[in-house]
Amino acid sequence: MEIRQLRADEYDNRMELSQFAFQFQISPSDLESRRLTYKHEQDWGVFDEQGSLQSALRLIPLEAWIQGKKFAMGGIASVATWPEARRQGCVSKLLVHALETMKRSGQSLSMLHPFAFAFYRKFGYELTIERKKYTMETDQLPRRLETSGQVKRMPEPDIEILNTVYDRFASRYSGNVVRTEEWWKERILDRSGRLAVYYNEQNEAEGYIFYHIEKQIMTVHEYVSTSENSRVALWTYIANHDSMITEVSLIVPTDDQLPFLLSNPRIKQEVIPYFMSRIVDAQAFVSQYPWAAATDGASVLLTLSDAYAPWNNGTYRLSWNEAGTGELERSEEAVQTGEAIECDIQSLTAILAGGRKPSFLRETGRISGPEDSIRLLESRIPERLPYLMDFF
CATH class of the missing domain: 3.40.630.30 (Gcn5-related N-acetyltransferase (GNAT))
Known part of the structure; x- marks a missing residue:
């Protein structure tokens, strides 16, 4: 099994898979028209030993507005698999590969429109956009x-x-x-x-x-x-x-x-x-995020878990300064004291990109930790409603 970007000459195979998976039909003239603007480098596929395309997804390099600031974002789209290749881990491997690719590209955030919310929640995505x-x-x-x-x-x-x-x-x-x-x-x-x-x-x-x-x-x-x-x-x-x-x-x-x-x-x-989001690189995202200003040295301990992007796993001290800059530094103190906020990557995404309050997630059992730490974290997050006008 091989994962790689598609070539320009594999356009027909990709379109055949997409039309089957999403149950639509494109006329021959429209197919030829779309061929002229096809960005094959955005399509990633899983190929079997015979070189046949089994699954594919599109990774679109975009920017998104977060708290009034532009963030590099990887848009996941057109995820499709042939029936004979389903339940063999093809999409899972593609998504993990996409996360690694986004991290290398400096895209600290990813967004997608799910066919099923439960499926993508397994991979760390969370509902962030309602309309x-x-x-x-x-x-x-x-x-x-x-x-x-x-x-x-x-x-x-x-x-x-x-x-x-x-x-x-x-x-x-x-x-x-x-x-x-x-x-x-x-x-x-x-x-x-x-x-x-x-x-x-x-x-x-x-x-x-x-x-x-x-x-x-x-x-x-x-x-x-x-x-x-x-x-x-x-x-x-x-x-x-x-x-x-x-x-x-x-x-x-x-x-x-x-x-x-x-x-x-x-x-x-x-x-x-509507859409789901996922923090790809927690340390990069936190450093770019425009936090509310704080007294220099204000901080909380945070234990973060991420099953599909292991570079995010660990214990951290999240601190802020008067300019509203945040920093997520690895720390063993959280392990030693047991006073850390514990959350997974979904919950952190819901808090920072989905407008969900830490106090609400604590009440509903999605995160845990000292009440004063959760209050401090909540006070550092500017209120801004999530919304997305586009589709991809």
Whole structure:
């Protein structure tokens, strides 16, 4: 059994496996079109002794916003296995190899969209991203209101304008992808739809929507608002379609307050578990993380366990300084005193990238340790909601 990156000439084998595993069919013309942009170096496969592809996954080099800071992140996608190779450890070997590759590449965080949460929890991933979906009939939409500035349709996408607004919005949350021009073209604007941008009185873009209307249903691909005026103006723009639509659906962060602002808040709302995350390299992640400032020398002891990334296993002293820099140093003191916070890599990820409070995880038995240490750890973590607009 061999694990290696795929070659460009193995594109057809990879696409055959993906179409089978994910139960979709691509036309011959689309297959040829995708061949031109195929990044074979991002695909890793398990091959048998005859050189036949058994399993594969895609490891995408990305950046993600965490606490308002850009982190190098490895996006795991398109994990697939032929039936005859299942339950032989192929995916397990690929995931371990991917973790090693990410560590060498300086990607201290990984994210993925799971086919089953329980499966990836075995490998140290944890639910970090939830999203809220609204489905509204037209008579439930917010009232149309006048605002300063105006909403203008954008017939041709201006990625520079869109990305400026997107970054301002995305960086408010932990988990959003840092988008490149290529990402915009290949992952966002490849969908059919129309764009409308809100500009303030100084003609500065503060929000946008990307939407599609079909069979009297408006599907909002992206809704981005960075100010109250942009929120009101964009919802008024949506409501102005009331003569041609019967329903609107869109995805928003779980802290979106629209129902409170409606005269009738009884709209359909769904909270959807979405993406999982995993800290790949705990020491690197902690050193990059923008902690809340602390008195120099403030620290806790931490015992960390990680079954699939053994470099994270160990006992540490986690300390902070006044500048908000953290350091995770190996220490035997935790073993000798028994006063350490004990947690696995999933729980640490949930705390630092998933917005879960250490006190909650202690109450539910996910972590253990002295109450004063857990309170101190919790006080050092700035509150920021996880959210992800993209899919990969």
